[in-house]
Amino acid sequence: MSQSYNRGLVEDFGRWKEFSAGMWAWIFHKFTGWILIGYLFTHISVLSTSLGAAGNEAAIMSETDVYTTTLQGLESLFLIRLLEIGLLAVAVFHILNGLRLLMVDLGIGLEAQDKSFYASLILTGAITVASVPTFLTGVGL
């Protein structure tokens, strides 16, 4: 047969409604992993550029140094508080699913891999909801 038909990407992401638990776990793990890496670099750049007052005791004591004002400025933004909740959710899922993958690598409980994925989703949701009061107190609304 000289010709054949290639169905392209429709086979992959076009089928998202048909993905199984293990597939979703894989996608979420990659996705949260990239977010955490992105956050890590943002975190490093924000903190490393706010260290101008290092050694200036007086500024630090009076809370007018760059570091304090930067962080207070960020924490007063509602959007930042929301992003923090999102970051927590992402990190918790990545940790829980990471534990799941560790078990999978050790060959423990492979029959229950879908249940452990759902469990990590539910636990992530619960922890995220429980964290909302902590993250949203004192935000200037």
Add this chain to the structure above:
Amino acid sequence: MSTQQAEPETQDAPDDPAMKGAESPAAEKQKGGDMVDERDESQAEFDGETVHIKVFRYDPEVEAKQEPRFDDFHVPFEKGMTVLDSVMYARDEFDSSLTFRHSCRQAVCGSDAFFVNGKQRLGCKTQISDLEQPIRIEPLPHQEVVKDLVVDMDHFYDQMHAVEPYFKSEDTPDASELEEQRQSRENREKVKMSTRCIWCASCMSSCNIAAGDNEYLGPAAINKAYKFAMDDREEEDIKEHRLRILEQEHGVWRCQTQFSCTEVCPKDIPLTEHIQELKREAVKKNLKFW
């Protein structure tokens, strides 16, 4: 069984390619309208239950069929009917050009793996009554379609052969002695599930990694390698050789434990479990404590 079940597209589906041209795709729209009437009519005449299947059609050799499309068939339902039964009925009664592979019809030959309602399944092992209608029947994804439901299996077979899927032992007894090389019961139990593979390629088709990496051995080939790597009767250096094949870049380490293969395997082989065990074996072999 009534032959008046035929859909319009099948009634005017002669084997002459030129006339096929008239059938699609221009006639497609018009057909849609006709179809409803036709169906009502045929259902009036056949008052049994029918099954609505949508079958992927593609034929590169007929110009008008080079654009892939779905054909609808309404086949009479019988208790215990499988997906394979339904496409066979459609081929025998409605459209003889409908092409698919099948042979034993009892989940042994592994030739009728289709993509049914979004999942790789064996046509002969899938009950119609378990599926939501209309039943969408497509060729296996991630394999080139040759015609209709027939996919190119060459790459899959290449991967299967790449793991040297045959028993090798250095001290094979002399043929004149006719001595058996017995496997212990425990060892047989260990490889039992892996021996069930029927080479249907469902796992390979479901694997997202195999789709993006043509060199990846794939679940079926690794499972085949597992059967021999775990066989006690092969000597240690043969096992080493097998693990060397498996631990290459496109071997066991490509598996990302999505469990897609394990989910679709019609023979319930714990593929991911076997791949994971080989990963551990590969690590153990390379760990040195000096």
